[in-house]
Amino acid sequence: MALTHAKSTARDMTSGSIIRQIILFSLPLMLGNVFQMLYNTVDSVVVGNYVGKEALAAVGSTTMVVNMLVFFFNGFSVGAGVVIAQHFGARDLERLHIAVETTMAMTFALCAAFTLIGVGAVRPMLRLMNTPDDVFEGAVSYLTIYFWGISGLLIYNIGSGILRAVGDTTRPLMFLILTSLLNIALDLLFVLAFHMGIAGVAYATILSQFVSAALTLRLLTTTRDIYRLSWRDLRIDLPVLRRIFAVGLPAAIQSVITAFSNVFVQAYVNHFGSSCMAGWSCYNKLDQFIMLPMQSTAMAATTFVSQNIGAKQYARANRGTRDVILLAAGITGVIAVLLVIFAAPAVGLFTRDRSVVEYGVLFLRANTFFLMANAVNHTLAGALRGRGDSRGPMIIMLGCFVAIRQIYLFIVTRFIANTPLLVGLGYPVGWMSCCVIEVAYYFIKWNRRVQAEA
Secondary structure, three states: OOOOOOOOOOOOOOOOOHHHHHHHHHHHHHHHHHHHHHHHHHHHHHHHHHOOHHHHHHHHHOHHHHHHHHHHHHHHHHHHHHHHHHHHHHOOHHHHHHHHHHHHHHHHHHHHHHHHHHHHHHHHHHHHOOOOHHHHHHHHHHHHHHHHOHHHHHHHHHHHHHHHHOOOOHHHHHHHHHHHHHHHHHHHHHHHHOOOHHHHHHHHHHHHHHHHHHHHHHHHHHOOOOOOOOHHHOOOOHHHHHHHHHHHHHHHHHHHHHHHHHHHHHHHHHOOOHHHHHHHHHHHHHHHHHOHHHHHHHHHHHHHHHHHHHOOOHHHHHHHHHHHHHHHHHHHHHHHHHHHHOHHHHHHOOOOOHHHHHHHHHHHHHHHHHHHHHHHHHHHHHHHHHOOOOHHHHHHHHHHHHHHHHHHHHHHHHHHOOOHHHHHOHHHHHHHHHHHHHHHHHHHHHHHHHHHHO
16 A cells, blocks of 8 residues: 655644644644534533423433443543554554554444443433433433444544544544534424424434544545555554553543443432533533643643654653643633633523523532643643553542542532532542642652653
8 A cells, every 4th residue: 555645634743843733733623622512512502492401401411421431432542542643753654554454443343332332221321320200211312312323423533533643633623513513403403393302413413423424434545644544454453452452441441430420420410400400411511611622632742742752752742741731721721711700691502491500600600710620630641641651540530530529429418518519519629639649640650750851
């Protein structure tokens, strides 16, 4: 197969201005994440305004269940991205090609498994979350349809992960813009014209995701660049797969268990009824938007550090780690200020119900500024994974996002006061403890090595 660097859309991050490279990489990725977030957010806006608060609560209550399977797959994507980026930085094109084929072959196998697991887990997971009867069947309908079509989301995510590993974030953004607009149009068509309710927004989402997957596969199989996917060469190379899982499996386990822990947080919220559930859902949608900069810069940190470690540019990798953390925390702080000021109008986008808006504003104003600590958590973890250290961030985040958070919720609800505000503060308790421990871990374990490399 003739592969070439000519007119390449890949981005070499081993030279040039560090902050410029990170910003140019992150901006399309951030915009892409905004449009990807629009899938479920538009679902919530449409059902909240045109179906009812019970439908809004039903869609919102499904988020954590969806995340458990999607996050596991994203961990696999992180591992694949690190391996591909390191081969790209080292200019080892043969191993890069093998890594791409292995990644996609494993993706297709996981799509089949995740579809069956997701569909089968719908009712047990919703019952585990103590989902109220008035929203239960709506949540079942939405999730069942969503999981039957989840392959579109998974294939797009892994394909865009391959492109990110070689520095191309622009074309995945173009695909997301197109399919997000398609999703909005289909949401309105299915709900307003066809009166399909919750099922309509689910069908709109999966159809749009299949379009994004098809566009990504077409790009990967028709490009003449170094990351081209060849159906003829599609196979699983076990040594490469072991390297991918060495980095990706800890990240996947961390994400899945954290999402599973958040199912129990949702159960605490469900205790307060559908208005509080809908308010929590609105807060979570806005919380996901404020997390976009840190998620994007964390991906930038992983790719930047991976490429530079592959090229043995250790000092540059270390400087990039510092710069990306400062960038993520600064952007998150600015967005937090805006969201706190405009909290009521922001929550009001999802619903006109006064009690739901009040709950959403309560959660938003109480928690938002703590996300600056979470920006440090995610970007530093991304940089560590780029170095091949995935186990450390996994253990720290599990300890804080799961153990400490659940201990806090158990204590405050049973021995202090079982109120929506104290339950909502379970998130910041995990973020703050993780920030302190992860920064300490970085300096204790890596400081001596960083100084030697510099």
